[in-house]
Amino acid sequence: PQPGQLMQLKPPQLADHLSQHLAPCYLISGDEPLIVQECADAIRTAARAASCTERQRITISGKDDWLELGHSAGSLSLFADRKLIEVQLPSGKPGTEGSKAIQEYLAGEQEDVLLIISGRIDKQSQKSKWYVALDQAGIVLPVWPISPAELPSWIAARMKTAGLTADNDAVTLLAERLEGNLLAASQEIEKLRLLHGEQTITAELVADTVSDNARYDAFRLVDVALSGDSRGAVRTLRGLRAEAIQPPVLLWALSREVRLLADLKREIASGTPVNAALSQRGVWRNRQALVRSAMNRLGGRDLAEMQALSFHADGASKGFMQGEPWSLLERLVVVLAQGSLPASTRERRA
Numbered sequence: 001p002q003p004g005q006l007m008q009l010k011p012p013q014l015a016d017h018l019s020q021h022l023a024p025c026y027l028i029s030g031d032e033p034l035i036v037q038e039c040a041d042a043i044r045t046a047a048r049a050a051s052c053t054e055r056q057r058i059t060i061s062g063k064d065d066w067l068e069l070g071h072s073a074g075s076l077s078l079f080a081d082r083k084l085i086e087v088q089l090p091s092g093k094p095g096t097e098g099s100k101a102i103q104e105y106l107a108g109e110q111e112d113v114l115l116i117i118s119g120r121i122d123k124q125s126q127k128s129k130w131y132v133a134l135d136q137a138g139i140v141l142p143v144w145p146i147s148p149a150e151l152p153s154w155i156a157a158r159m160k161t162a163g164l165t166a167d168n169d170a171v172t173l174l175a176e177r178l179e180g181n182l183l184a185a186s187q188e189i190e191k192l193r194l195l196h197g198e199q200t201i202t203a204e205l206v207a208d209t210v211s212d213n214a215r216y217d218a219f220r221l222v223d224v225a226l227s228g229d230s231r232g233a234v235r236t237l238r239g240l241r242a243e244a245i246q247p248p249v250l251l252w253a254l255s256r257e258v259r260l261l262a263d264l265k266r267e268i269a270s271g272t273p274v275n276a277a278l279s280q281r282g283v284w285r286n287r288q289a290l291v292r293s294a295m296n297r298l299g300g301r302d303l304a305e306m307q308a309l310s311f312h313a314d315g316a317s318k319g320f321m322q323g324e325p326w327s328l329l330e331r332l333v334v335v336l337a338q339g340s341l342p343a344s345t346r347e348r349r350a
Contacts, residue, residue: 008140011035018046023138025106025114027131029092029121030143034182039141040117044084047113052084059088066094066101072112083112092119099130106137114138146182151175152282155185159201162193169203173284177206177219203284217245218253221333226257226290228297230337237326237333247317247325254332255310261294262303268295294336302339306332 009017017023028039044055058068072085094102105114116134121142125131134140146154152175159166178185188209196205217240225233240250260281267277278288313328315321 007135007138008142011039011141011143014039014042014141017139018042022046022050022113024110025116025134025138026141027116027118027134027138028141028143029118030145031120032143032145032182034186035143036117039143040086040115043113043115044086047082047084047115050082050113052082052113054083055086056083057086057088060091060094060098063095063097066097069101069105081111085112085114087114087116089116089118092121093125094130099128102130103133106133148175151178151185154182155189158186158189159192162189163197164189164193164201166201167203169285170201170206172282173203173206176282176284203286207286217243218250221250222253222257222336223287223290225254225333225336226287226294228293228337230334233333233337234330237329241326247313247329250329251310251313251317251325254306254329254336255314258303258306258310258336261291261298262307264291265295265300265303298336298339302335305340306335309335 007023026043028036028043030036047055056072058065058072060066069085069087072083089098102116121131131140152171155174155178156166156171159171174185174188178188188206192201192205192209195209199205221233221236221240224236237250260283264277264281267280268274272280274292278291283291309328309332312321312323313325313332316323316328317325
């Protein structure tokens with residue numbers, strides 16, 4: 001490449017690139033573990049096919065670790081024609097010693113392939129000499145998180161690659177239940193492939209097949225509360241506590257639902273039709289009746305109280321606010337189920 005020429009690829013472009021060419025060096029950076037891992041695996045496979053039968057790993061935890069890169073560059077392998085030198089840089093910041101080591105390595109005549117796997121690299125570091133040198137000598141692969149709006153498309157493409165046919169509701173439900181967790185999504189898609197690969201994947205199949213992990217237990221709790229069953233919601237919450245589910249997992253799902261209800265109420269009040277608001281927010285069709293009934297039951301005061309309880313429970317579970325997280329969660333699910341009632345009435349109904 002000419003000086004200043006960018007050699008950046010997006011992760012979906014990597015397979016096509018590797019089928020044609022193996023660059024002398026790669027930098028994968030980002031904090032989306034599944035995509036980083038899959039890009040690294042693809043480069044490892046291509047390197048093995050290109051006679052890099054030896055793999056040397058260097059984990060950078062201090063400045064002296066960079067000496068290993070220099071030693072690797074100067075040493076001949078007894079067992080392989082070429083090596084894959086893999087540098088793990090969790091911090092994304094090589095420091096002065098690392099910057100110098102990378103530039104010296106790239107300035108030499110190397111038969112080996114260098115793969116640097118890094119945490120997210122900030123904009124300032126992307127202007128540094130070591131980054132520019134890597135960009136000019138090989139391929140840079142920045143891995144960006146998948147946004148909530150992009151997640152359904154990512155899941156649909158992933159299911160298609162796995163050989164699955166899925167309807168829109170199935171994709172919507174997976175996206176809703178696995179918000180941002182690509183590794184969990186990948187595992188669920190693989191499970192669907194193994195169990196139902198010949199069938200069209202429907203939302204009902206997804207609901208029946210998904211893991212009974214803490215996240216799904218949390219959504220079960222939310223649905224019981226949304227249905228208006230305060231007694232059942234408290235019983236479910238106490239059961240989850242007995243199963244050693246941690247408060248932050250449940251709080252994540254409850255807070256998310258409270259935000260959804262608040263957003264929907266605001267949009268409907270400003271003139272958006274109810275069905276359009278539910279669709280735009282990605283509410284799965286089979287849950288729309290639950291969400292509608294909760295919106296009809298809960299007023300602005302209820303939503304404000306739930307948001308305050310969510311904040312308080314979060315602070316209590318992290319130790320920076322007083323209070324018992326489980327008691328606060330019980331109050332939260334009761335308000336979600338029946339609204340803010342006088343204390344005496346609430347106690348009778350819960």
